[in-house]
Amino acid sequence: MSDATTARDRRPGGRTARIRAQVLDAVRAELAEGGHEGLTVEGVATRANVHRTTVYRRWRDVGGLLADVIAAAGEIDWQPPDTGSLSGDLTALNEEIQESLLVRPSLARALMAASFHSEQAARAQTRLWADRYAQCGILVERAVERGELPARHTDARSLLMAATAPVYHHLVLQRADPDPRLPRRSAVAAVLAAAAGAFSAD
Amino acid sequence: MSDATTARDRRPGGRTARIRAQVLDAVRAELAEGGHEGLTVEGVATRANVHRTTVYRRWRDVGGLLADVIAAAGEIDWQPPDTGSLSGDLTALNEEIQESLLVRPSLARALMAASFHSEQAARAQTRLWADRYAQCGILVERAVERGELPARHTDARSLLMAATAPVYHHLVLQRADPDPRLPRRSAVAAVLAAAAGAFSAD
DNA sequence: CGGCTAGTGCGACAATTGTTGCGTTAGGAT
DNA sequence: ATCCTAACGCAACAATTGTCGCACTAGCCG
CATH class of the missing domain: 1.10.357.10 (Tetracycline Repressor, domain 2)
Structure with a gap:
């Protein structure tokens, strides 16, 4: 699927995983501040203390970042409601x-x-x-x-x-x-x- | 409503109207070629033989252009279907x-x-x-x-x-x-x- | 006809956005 | 412990995007 996951498969080590966590956290934080308007690769990279190019290479664009956030959120198991009717x-x-x-x-x-x-x-x-x-x-x-x-x-x-x-x-x-x-x-x-x-x- | 309409009200003259027509035609043409992806202010302006700044000033952004195209299309009266049931x-x-x-x-x-x-x-x-x-x-x-x-x-x-x-x-x-x-x-x-x-x- | 001005053209500029080549680092493997 | 290389940092670059001041043109009005 995504480049991020591929990369993780090939070298799941400490740094790669740590940077992914930093970046995804940064995405969520930026999203919380400026909404989906103010969400930019530059802003995410800066907040995550990571270089722009790293983000561009691993996630390609803002859509890739969001896709990965969704994928990470998908790991927590959501359950449909059960109210009795x-x-x-x-x-x-x-x-x-x-x-x-x-x-x-x-x-x-x-x-x-x-x-x-x-x-x-x-x-x-x-x-x-x-x-x-x-x-x-x-x-x-x-x-x-x-x-x-x-x-x-x-x-x-x-x-x-x-x-x-x-x-x-x-x-x-x-x-x-x-x-x-x-x-x-x-x-x-x-x-x-x-x-x-x-x-x-x- | 839109800047374009305001402008037309204030000086409905030949040039203003002509440029609006050129630009809106260009929007439709660009849309036809590249879809809503390739739609850019620069491209529209170039195709319309109009300067970028003119477009930015009158329509502000791509959304403004589309809004005006919609408004122009809204002038033709659409009728809901009437099939009998x-x-x-x-x-x-x-x-x-x-x-x-x-x-x-x-x-x-x-x-x-x-x-x-x-x-x-x-x-x-x-x-x-x-x-x-x-x-x-x-x-x-x-x-x-x-x-x-x-x-x-x-x-x-x-x-x-x-x-x-x-x-x-x-x-x-x-x-x-x-x-x-x-x-x-x-x-x-x-x-x-x-x-x-x-x-x-x- | 002649003046007034909204609207346009133009160029220069700043900011943003994305790319590329290369050196460096860190983590996995032998 | 040492090598190997995937992944990162960095800087320089190109392209795109949007802004601004100023000159000028064309339409409107007297």
């Missing part, structure tokens, strides 16, 4: 998403912005989404077991997209003011559609 | 959206990318969405008249978001391969949810 789970998921987009700095936002002009960031984004959706498949399975959804197979990915997409759409594309009701409304709407058989795989 | 209308709308994201160059994509680091582009984006949704309100009204939706008031914006958001989510955020079925599936799901009262304003 499908609509509750999806609502909780949406609230989590909404918060991740509103918190400053928003890593999610930064990754999206970078993914438009960085191949590494784009790949990291795609991969992150695939993982998340795969993990959330369990929500649908549990709902079927509880009898909340018709026994016939429901396409988990479609359902999850229907539930979560509006939150992103509202905050990222429309850039509208956050609506505290949206997470629940969107989740409920998706569940109703699912109950009506909208996402049954045919 | 709500699900048909929403499907057609989604297919239009999907095409606008897949066509090269994608003005929509470029505007999104720019909106992350240009205030003007961000505002243009927000305004564009508000206009589109307002215009699409008629779809819901017609559906109610036809008896496709319960008589009680349905929140048009929520319904439209539920229908369209997944398409953007799929193509822009997930960057997954285009799914020719998604426009219809997503539209139908939204209609089913609406029929179940998911978007009734309370």
